[in-house]
Amino acid sequence: MNINIISQYKGLRRENYILCFGRLVTAMGAMVRPMLTMILSQKLSMNAVQVAWVTALMGILSIPANLVGGKMADRFSKKMNIVYLDIVSVVCYIICGLIPLSGKSIVLMFIASTCQNMENPSYNSLTADITLTEDRERGYSLQYLMGNLGGVMASAVAGFMFRNYLWLAFLLSGISIGISSVLIFLFVQNITPVKDVSQKAVYQTDRHGESLWTILRENRLILLYILTASGYGAMYQMYNYLVPMDLVRLHGDTGAVIYGTVTSVNCIIVVIFTPIFTKLLQRFSEPVKTMYGYLMMLFGYGIFLVFAGHIPFYYVAMIVMTWGEVSNMLAESPYLTRRMPASHRGRVHGLMEVTRIGVMSGYQMLIGVIYKNSTPTFTWIVVLMTGALFLGLTGILAVKDKRRYKNLYRV
DSSP: OOOOTTGGGTTOOHHHHHHHHHHHHHHHHOOSGGGHHHIIIIISOOOHHHHHHHHHHHHHHHHHHHHHHHHHHHHSOHHHHHHHHHHHHHHHHHHHHHSOSSHHHHHHHHHHHHHHHHHHHHHHHHHHHTSOGGGHHHHHHHHHHHHHHHHHHHHHHHHHHHHHOHHHHHHHHHHHHHHHHHHHHHHOOOOSOOOOOSGGGGGGOOOTTOOHHHHHHHOHHHHHHHHHHHHHHHHHHHHHHHHHHHHHHHHTTHHHHHHHHHHHHHHHHHHHHHHHHHHHTTTSOHHHHHHHHHHHHHHHHHHHHHTTTOHHHHHHHHHHHHHHHHHHHHHHHHHHHHHSOGGGHHHHHHHHHHHHHHHHHHHHHHHHHHHHHSOHHHHHHHHHHHHHHHHHHHHHHHHHHHHHTGGGGOO
């Protein structure tokens, strides 16, 4: 099969490319947020409990941020939401770079992080507005690709800045987000939603004046999808929770180094395989793509469990899991935007994020209790069984979705 992975992104509206470039620039500057734990523990000398409380509070704040951001996306200009919220983030990061690191810096980081969470529904909804139904995967795929490419670039320099140039990392974060917002303000001019008259767009008709819950009562499969997608997030979160603990248990201090290199493989694989999988999986429905994501994740965790202690297999497991991650990403926003009225896209994306955060947090606490009171092997078996349960729910969704949204399956 001759796959031209570059040309598949041709034909999108100019505004889509500007948004994607904005994602790239913003991600390049987002080098401070991943270092929060190290900033708290090493720079501000907080103990493990204090670090846990601070990071948990940031996660809690993201819940109302996404809900409010979703409402803003449906009521106000999505473009200006992004610009105004970016301005607040820019000011916060610039101030952080100019003042001595202290508790005030953390408060400013909280404000910037909250603004970034609030703008996510506007980003996702605006992308849907300016793409045809049949182009959604390409639009979201390109954004995801650019975001990860920027993340790879940011990771390459963040470690060097942490020790002596943290102030510069703050300034670069502010400048990068500022550049992104200027580009969006100046060049994203045509934000009028595309007129999609195809049969596949029949479920996206505006229904102003009706609540989100009224829409969801008529489209209960949306709630099932949100549950299964949130379950995927909870399962994938185990890579950031169980895997590092097991690597330290198995390899001592070297475990942290192994975890860092395995994570870098994830970013590289995303950049390489996102265009390829976008092309290969375009004929499959979103629930099927989510099922494939679950299968690859469970296979990857299985490799990690069976070959625990054998370092090369960690990278194999990461490659397999990343394939599943890309497949799941290609399903998420297209599923929601193709089945919900355009007037409610922001709110449903906000609900999606809130549900994901809740499921991820609750499941991580449960796994933490199991890990503490049993063996690592038993804990991994519980994770695999949970993933199999969600895979089964996704299979049920795939069958019911084809009956409920028949127009989306017509060639």
